[in-house]
Amino acid sequence: xxxxxxxxxxAAALSVGADAVAEAICTEISRRGLDAKxxxxxxxxxxxxxxxxxxxxxxxxIGYGNVDAATVSALFDDPAHTRSLGLVEEIPYLKSQQxxxxxxxxxxxxxxxxxxxxxxxLAGLRRALEMTCTDIAEQVVExxxxxxxxxxxxxxxxxxTVAAAPAxxxxxVCNADEGDSGTFADRMLMEGDPFLLIEGMVIAGLAVGADxxxxxxxxxxxxxxxxxxxxxxxxxxxxxxxxxxxxxGKYFDLELRVGAGxxxxxxxxxxxxxxxxxxxxxxxxxxxxxxxxxxxxxxVINNVLSLAAVPTILxxxxxxYRDFGMGRSRGTMPVQLAGNVRxxxxxxxxxGLSLREIIETYGGGTASGxxxxxxxxxxxxxxxxxxxLFDTPFDYETFAEKSGMIGHGGVVVFDDSVDMARQxxxxxxxxxIESCGKCTPCRIGSTRGVETMDRIIQGExxxxxxxxxxxxxxxxxxxxxxALGGLTPMPVLSAMDHxxxxxxxxx
Amino acid sequence: MTITVQNNPPADFHxxxxxxxxxxxxxxxxxxxxxxxxxNERFGYVDERALPxxxxxxxxxRAEVQGVVSFYHDFRRAxxxxxxxxxxxxxACQAMGAERLIAELETLFAVKLGETSKDGRVTxxxxxxxxxxxxxxxxxxxxxxxxxxxxxxxxxxxGK
Numbered sequence: 001x002x003x004x005x006x007x008x009x010x011a012a013a014l015s016v017g018a019d020a021v022a023e024a025i026c027t028e029i030s031r032r033g034l035d036a037k038x039x040x041x042x043x044x045x046x047x048x049x050x051x052x053x054x055x056x057x058x059x060x061x062i063g064y065g066n067v068d069a070a071t072v073s074a075l076f077d078d079p080a081h082t083r084s085l086g087l088v089e090e091i092p093y094l095k096s097q098q099x100x101x102x103x104x105x106x107x108x109x110x111x112x113x114x115x116x117x118x119x120x121x122l123a124g125l126r127r128a129l130e131m132t133c134t135d136i137a138e139q140v141v142e143x144x145x146x147x148x149x150x151x152x153x154x155x156x157x158x159x160x161t162v163a164a165a166p167a168x169x170x171x172x173v174c175n176a177d178e179g180d181s182g183t184f185a186d187r188m189l190m191e192g193d194p195f196l197l198i199e200g201m202v203i204a205g206l207a208v209g210a211d212x213x214x215x216x217x218x219x220x221x222x223x224x225x226x227x228x229x230x231x232x233x234x235x236x237x238x239x240x241x242x243x244x245x246x247x248x249g250k251y252f253d254l255e256l257r258v259g260a261g262x263x264x265x266x267x268x269x270x271x272x273x274x275x276x277x278x279x280x281x282x283x284x285x286x287x288x289x290x291x292x293x294x295x296x297x298x299x300v301i302n303n304v305l306s307l308a309a310v311p312t313i314l315x316x317x318x319x320x321y322r323d324f325g326m327g328r329s330r331g332t333m334p335v336q337l338a339g340n341v342r343x344x345x346x347x348x349x350x351x352g353l354s355l356r357e358i359i360e361t362y363g364g365g366t367a368s369g370x371x372x373x374x375x376x377x378x379x380x381x382x383x384x385x386x387x388x389l390f391d392t393p394f395d396y397e398t399f400a401e402k403s404g405m406i407g408h409g410g411v412v413v414f415d416d417s418v419d420m421a422r423q424x425x426x427x428x429x430x431x432x433i434e435s436c437g438k439c440t441p442c443r444i445g446s447t448r449g450v451e452t453m454d455r456i457i458q459g460e461x462x463x464x465x466x467x468x469x470x471x472x473x474x475x476x477x478x479x480x481x482x483a484l485g486g487l488t489p490m491p492v493l494s495a496m497d498h499x500x501x502x503x504x505x506x507x
Numbered sequence: 508m509t510i511t512v513q514n515n516p517p518a519d520f521h522x523x524x525x526x527x528x529x530x531x532x533x534x535x536x537x538x539x540x541x542x543x544x545x546x547n548e549r550f551g552y553v554d555e556r557a558l559p560x561x562x563x564x565x566x567x568x569r570a571e572v573q574g575v576v577s578f579y580h581d582f583r584r585a586x587x588x589x590x591x592x593x594x595x596x597x598x599a600c601q602a603m604g605a606e607r608l609i610a611e612l613e614t615l616f617a618v619k620l621g622e623t624s625k626d627g628r629v630t631x632x633x634x635x636x637x638x639x640x641x642x643x644x645x646x647x648x649x650x651x652x653x654x655x656x657x658x659x660x661x662x663x664x665x666g667k
Contacts (some may be wrong), residue, residue, distance in 0.1 A: 277539030345639025
């Protein structure tokens, strides 16, 4: 039987040499005249082990971590090589996860529609094709799924609104402008299981009566763009897209668009402006995109992970999905652990696991070996928290109660060398760089904030200037048009509240 | 995997080529960004002289096109150096010493972040997250993604 060997072609794996490893494996196969085949997969999300090579065995796939091209030959000589991790599925980091959205990622060839189906793909769409539009949207409402982009708005309610809006044309837009630092789940999914996103979008189209979709991917993700482009082509060939979806006579078409390096385009109305070919400036709401969205038509705009959760909900039922989680946070959340951490990667678990479990049990502390001083959860607009808050469970409401947010699920770890005044300054600088310029608090306030933070850092009247920044943050929070200006105060104020010593050192 | 390599010698600018690109893509819904991307890729930057041509094809004012070009970080207004290093300076990379690495690279290539070195060898640019946050610091060098990056690794790529 042909020996199968797996190497990811996920961007993270490629960034540490996966292509050279794949090449070495091919050379070894032909040099040894083996009956073996190399398969390129997405990543398992055990990113600190990349490049992670897997050999199929009758008992399961055996993994080898941090492989480089020079090591490859030795793996063929000695299956019990020191880099061996044993059965990949048994690695505690992976085994303890509850993978619904990422169930196939790292396992299948991402562009094989056959493998996608063999591993449970298209079951959700097949069920949806037998249901009424209303029933599909109601399943999503019942599942309790909330927008995974950050805002946490109930996905099904959005769908219901679009379904009820009368129009000759409606759109499904996938927000794949994953700009938050510390997040990479959208990228991993698009590279590792792109058909799942396409399936989710087709189901959304059926539910609301839209026959056209757009995936808007940021230009910083060239690998995801290339993979999605090929997946859309393959989906057309396999009747997952086009005039006769799975032979059911329905129509849905999908187009890929590339961003142009603007963080603000992750904000939904700004993204729509950008798709229409304009400056990515935020639109005032109302009207909601669900009523007047892309080209003024009713539009479902959802994050990659929200749409990718839908096939599971349809295939297994709303109750199955809703049974995961805590409080009003239902289902699973792909947490992304990054920054100064020993074992960074993707952790998909039901809502409710504690930050401590993420950082200590999964992460194993810092990469530098120094103590953890702070984590930023929820991207550049998320709060900086000290270890005293690590017992907080991952849940929308609990985080909000403690003036934080889970956002898109990114957790960035910092060791004790971090200067929190500099991090607060950076939050304001980032806001200044990425502000769309539409509203004054964000456009001007961010720059004034940077200047004032500089004075604090230089030890110039820190007490008065800190009070000034707090005052400015209030204006940003209450007076900005969208979340960029509105949430920039979160990292700034949390840094001041939890790490006051960094704002008064030079006094 | 084949991805766009940005250090191909850019084609010489000609307004007729811009018109061809714009005409070919004008049928898309919201065609301006795809056109600008195509022009940026073809010539290595968006020349000032391209703006009236695109405006004419799309029946927009020149100011509207100018406004869009200037809004987005990706559209260059002048050709880049032979090598483009887009280094991430977002939080996850900061936590792994990105600011220090940027300072090292500025010294190494005698260039300031956001500029091209005098000899035209390197353009050093900031980028805010490449989605490689578990393997920080990260950079895109001539379109190729690198993780766990250090200065010698950048030098090896740019020295080629």
